[in-house]
Amino acid sequence: MSVELPADADAVQTPEEIEAVLGDLVIGRDDHENAPGFIIKPDTVVDALDRLREQAGFDHLSCVTAQEYADRYESIYHLTSYGDRTKEVSIIVPTDKENPVSQSANEVFRTADWHEREAYDLVGIEYDEHPDLRRILLPETWQGHPLGQSYDQDRPQVVPLREHANPLKEDQQADEDDETMFLNIGPHHPATHGVLHIETVLDGEQVVDLEPDIGYLHRCEEQVCQNSTYRYQIMPYPDRWDYISAGLLNEWAYARTAEQLADIEVPEYAQVIRTMGAELCRMAAHFLALGTFALDIYGDFTALFMYSIRDREKVQNILEELTGQRLMFNYFRLGGVVWDLPEPREEFFEMTRDFLDELPTALEEYHDMMTSNEILQMRTVDTGVLPADVAKSYGATGPVARASGIDYDVRRDDPYGYYENLDWDVITEDGCDNFSRLLVRMREVEESAKIVEQCIDLLEDWPEDERNIQSNVPRTIKPDDDAEIYKAVEGAKGELGIYMRADGTEKPARFKIRSPCFSNLQTLPEMSNGEYVPDAIASLGSLDIVLGEVDR
Amino acid sequence: MSSDNQPFVTDSSKVGTETREARLAGQDNRFNSRLREAFGSSPFILTKFDKFMNWVRGSSMFMLQFGIACCSIEMMHTYAVKHDLDRFGAGVPRASPRQADVIIIPGTIVSKFAPRMKRVYDQMPEPKFVIGMGSCTISGGPFQEGYNVVKGAEEVIPVDIHVPGCPPRPEALVYGVAKLQERVANGESSPVTVKPYELEEFGDLERDEIVEQLADDIDVDDLVMRYNWGDSP
Numbered sequence A: 001m002s003v004e005l006p007a008d009a010d011a012v013q014t015p016e017e018i019e020a021v022l023g024d025l026v027i028g029r030d031d032h033e034n035a036p037g038f039i040i041k042p043d044t045v046v047d048a049l050d051r052l053r054e055q056a057g058f059d060h061l062s063c064v065t066a067q068e069y070a071d072r073y074e075s076i077y078h079l080t081s082y083g084d085r086t087k088e089v090s091i092i093v094p095t096d097k098e099n100p101v102s103q104s105a106n107e108v109f110r111t112a113d114w115h116e117r118e119a120y121d122l123v124g125i126e127y128d129e130h131p132d133l134r135r136i137l138l139p140e141t142w143q144g145h146p147l148g149q150s151y152d153q154d155r156p157q158v159v160p161l162r163e164h165a166n167p168l169k170e171d172q173q174a175d176e177d178d179e180t181m182f183l184n185i186g187p188h189h190p191a192t193h194g195v196l197h198i199e200t201v202l203d204g205e206q207v208v209d210l211e212p213d214i215g216y217l218h219r220c221e222e223q224v225c226q227n228s229t230y231r232y233q234i235m236p237y238p239d240r241w242d243y244i245s246a247g248l249l250n251e252w253a254y255a256r257t258a259e260q261l262a263d264i265e266v267p268e269y270a271q272v273i274r275t276m277g278a279e280l281c282r283m284a285a286h287f288l289a290l291g292t293f294a295l296d297i298y299g300d301f302t303a304l305f306m307y308s309i310r311d312r313e314k315v316q317n318i319l320e321e322l323t324g325q326r327l328m329f330n331y332f333r334l335g336g337v338v339w340d341l342p343e344p345r346e347e348f349f350e351m352t353r354d355f356l357d358e359l360p361t362a363l364e365e366y367h368d369m370m371t372s373n374e375i376l377q378m379r380t381v382d383t384g385v386l387p388a389d390v391a392k393s394y395g396a397t398g399p400v401a402r403a404s405g406i407d408y409d410v411r412r413d414d415p416y417g418y419y420e421n422l423d424w425d426v427i428t429e430d431g432c433d434n435f436s437r438l439l440v441r442m443r444e445v446e447e448s449a450k451i452v453e454q455c456i457d458l459l460e461d462w463p464e465d466e467r468n469i470q471s472n473v474p475r476t477i478k479p480d481d482d483a484e485i486y487k488a489v490e491g492a493k494g495e496l497g498i499y500m501r502a503d504g505t506e507k508p509a510r511f512k513i514r515s516p517c518f519s520n521l522q523t524l525p526e527m528s529n530g531e532y533v534p535d536a537i538a539s540l541g542s543l544d545i546v547l548g549e550v551d552r
Numbered sequence B: 001m002s003s004d005n006q007p008f009v010t011d012s013s014k015v016g017t018e019t020r021e022a023r024l025a026g027q028d029n030r031f032n033s034r035l036r037e038a039f040g041s042s043p044f045i046l047t048k049f050d051k052f053m054n055w056v057r058g059s060s061m062f063m064l065q066f067g068i069a070c071c072s073i074e075m076m077h078t079y080a081v082k083h084d085l086d087r088f089g090a091g092v093p094r095a096s097p098r099q100a101d102v103i104i105i106p107g108t109i110v111s112k113f114a115p116r117m118k119r120v121y122d123q124m125p126e127p128k129f130v131i132g133m134g135s136c137t138i139s140g141g142p143f144q145e146g147y148n149v150v151k152g153a154e155e156v157i158p159v160d161i162h163v164p165g166c167p168p169r170p171e172a173l174v175y176g177v178a179k180l181q182e183r184v185a186n187g188e189s190s191p192v193t194v195k196p197y198e199l200e201e202f203g204d205l206e207r208d209e210i211v212e213q214l215a216d217d218i219d220v221d222d223l224v225m226r227y228n229w230g231d232s233p
C-alpha cells in the first residue's frame, strides 16, 4: 500500500486510508450507499475491528446486520465514530452456507453481544467465542430462524413458561450455602415500562447479578417491513417502534434512508414541517419519560405523572391538528409530508405558540418538584453510574450517552432536515448518573422548544407560492438491485438507524432496524450490579426504554 | 385447512382444558355467588342480592395495571387528567392481579408473552372481565402476518368487550369500559370461546414431531403453550 497514514487516528478518512489500516485483512470490496464496505474473512473480525478502533478512530459499533443470501450468510458491522458521525465504514463478513460460523466481535465492542445473539436468533449465524450465544427475542425452544430463507412459518411451536417458576416456592437459592436469592422482575410489572423481564440475583437488598430478558414484544417488525412496498406500506410501521409519541422521529428514519436509497428530493418547506413535527414528538416523548421516572422513584402517581400527561395532551393536540392522529401519525411520505399545515393556519400557529409560551412555567414546576426535590436527589445522584467509555463500548446513544458526557447527536453530527439552519444546542452532562440523564431530558425539551419556535417563525413567513409539501415521486419505487444502505436519525431515545438492501423489486430484501433502546438497555447490568434493588429500578427508569423498540 | 399437508397441526378438538370446557358449555358461571350455590335454587332474596351485587360490581371496577404495547400509552391517557376514567368508577389501576376485576389488554400479544398473560389472567379472582383494546387484540392487527404474533387475545383468554382502533382513542376506551359496566350491572356476559392456546404440562401434549424434537429440552411437568401461526384464523 502506498497510502500515507495520518498520525492521528481520527484523521483517517478516505476509503484508501481505511483500506490501508485494514491491510491484508481485506479480501474484497462491496461499497454501500452510505459508506465504503470491506469484505473480510470470518476469523479476522476481532482483528479488523480492533485495528479500525485503535488506528482509525471507529469507536462506535452502531449496528450488526445479518442476512442470508442464496449462496451465503453475511454479517455486516456498521461502524462509525462518536467524534465524527459522517465517518462510516461497513465491514462485511460472509460465511459459508453449510456451516455459518463467524468470529464474535464481543471482545472489541461489548455491544456486539446482544446484536450477535439477535443475528443468531433471527437469521441463524453462529458466532465463535461468543460469551453467551442463546436466543434473545424468541422463546428458547423455538425451532428454526425466522429471517432465514428456509423458514416455514406454518410450523407449530411449543413455548414453555419455565422462567416463571415461582421464586418463593422453592426458595431459589443460587447455591446451598450461598446467601443469594433469585428474583424475577416482570414481565408483568409496573416498573418495567412494558413487558420486560429482569432476572436478578440478590444478596440481601443488593443486586449481585442482573440480566434483562427481552422478546415479550417481538412483533416481527423487520419481517413485516420486508413484506411491504417502499412507497406506501412501510411508513405506518415506524410509528409503532417507539410508540411513546415519537412517531414522526421514527418515520423520519425510514424516510431518510429510503429517500437516499431511491434518490428522492424533499422540498425545503416540507423539511421545515418535518423538523417542527419531529421536535414536538421529542418533547412529548421526554415528558412521558419524566412522568414515569417520577413514578418509579417516589411513586408519584398524583402530581408529576399527571402534569406530564397534561403537557403531553397539549402536544398531542397540536400533532393531531397537524397529522390527524393522536399517536400513530403516518404523516411523512417519501419526498415530503402528506398534507400541508391545517387551515386556518393562524389558529394552528397560535395554538403552538400558546403551548410554547406556557412551557417555561411548566418546566419550572418540573424543576421544583423533581430536580430540586431532596428525595429525588438522594435517590438519583451518584446512582446508576455509567462512565463514558463503558457507554461507548455498549453503543449507547441519545440522552443516555449525552448524560455520560459524550457529545454526540445525529441531528448535528450528520445533519438532515432543517436542523443545520436553526439555532440550538446539544445538551451534555458529566454526571454519568441517573440524575444527569433526567437533567439532559429536561433541558432537551427546552432545546426542542427553541427549534419548534424557529420553525413556526419560518413557516409563518414562507412565500405562499413555494409551499410545496411533496416532490414528484413515482408511484412504485424500485431501487437498483443490490443497493445497500445504512442511515440513522436522532430518535427520542438515541440513534435510530435502518439498513436496507434492495433486490430490484418494490419491496426491500432485508430491512434491519437499529434500535437505540436495544443498545441502551444493554448497559443496565453495568449500572445496577452492586447497587440496591430500588436503584436498579431507578436506573431502568432513567434509561427510558420502550419495549416496542427494544424487541421490534 | 387440510391436515394432509400440515403434519404438525394438532386437531383443536383434542385440546380440551377446563376453562375451555366451562366456557363452551354455554353457561357462564362467573356471576354465581357462594350463597346461591349453598341454597341451590334461586329464592327471591338471593335473586335480589345477586342483582345488587352485580350493580356493585359494575359501579366499582378495579382495573389491572397492565401495559403491553402502543395501546397502553393511550390507556395511560385514559386514566390520567382530561379523560379521567375514574369519573365512571373504574379508575383505580391495581398493580397486582389478585386485587383486580378487569384486565385491559392493550397491545400485541406475541408467542413468548401469551403464556405469561394467561398466567396473570388466571391469578385474578373471579368474577373477572376482559377488555381487548386495539386491533392487535382482535386479530393481531397490523402485525398479523408476523411469525411470532398471536392473532388476537381471544386465542388465549376470553374477551368480553373489544375496542377497535389502532390505537383506539381514549374516548373509545372509556366507551368500552362503560359498556362493560353496563353489562356487568345487568348480569349479562358474552358467550365466549377460548381457542386452543392453553397452558398444559409438556407431558400432556400429544406426541407429534415437534414434541419429540423438544423432549430433551423440556421437562414433562413444565408448563407450555402450543403456538401455531398457520392454523389460527
Ligand code: SF4
Pocket: A240, B069, B070, B071, B072, B106, B107, B108, B133, B134, B135, B136, B137, B141, B142, B165, B166, B167, B168
Ligand atoms: S392496535 Fe395498533 S396501537 Fe394498539 S398495540 Fe396494536 S399496533 Fe399498537
